Amino acid sequence: MLFAVRMDVDLPLDLDAQFRDELLATEKAYSQKLQRAGKWVHLWRVVGEYSNLSVFDVADNGELHELLWNLPLFKYMKVTVTPLAQHPSAVAG
Numbered sequence: 667m668l669f670a671v672r673m674d675v676d677l678p679l680d681l682d683a684q685f686r687d688e689l690l691a692t693e694k695a696y697s698q699k700l701q702r703a704g705k706w707v708h709l710w711r712v713v714g715e716y717s718n719l720s721v722f723d724v725a726d727n728g729e730l731h732e733l734l735w736n737l738p739l740f741k742y743m744k745v746t747v748t749p750l751a752q753h754p755s756a757v758a759g
């Protein structure tokens with residue numbers, strides 16, 4: 667099942683710099699592991715915003731919830747999930 671996911675990041679300005687750097691490094695490693703596993707199939711930056719638009723390919727709602735819940739940045743993000751279905755006019759996919 668495919669899901670479009672928008673993540674809007676809002677890190678507190680007073681977050682300890684070392685904690686912030688470690689958090690971002692952990693998030694990067696986590697996201698790259700899921701990308702290599704074929705679960706996180708697109709990761710795009712939204713121009714001009716600390717946000718991304720992503721596409722996940724997972725078995726079901728429960729798997730997506732688990733992957734998102736475990737994002738190291740989860741508590742600092744607003745996450746918006748949109749389930750996707752095949753478009754009848756799409757020539758690919």
Ligand SMILES: O=C(O)C[C@H]1C=CC(=O)O1
Pocket residue numbers: 673675693694695697709716717718739
């Ligand atoms: O920067 C972001 O958009 C948030 C998050 C998503 C992947 C990653 O490495 O960080």
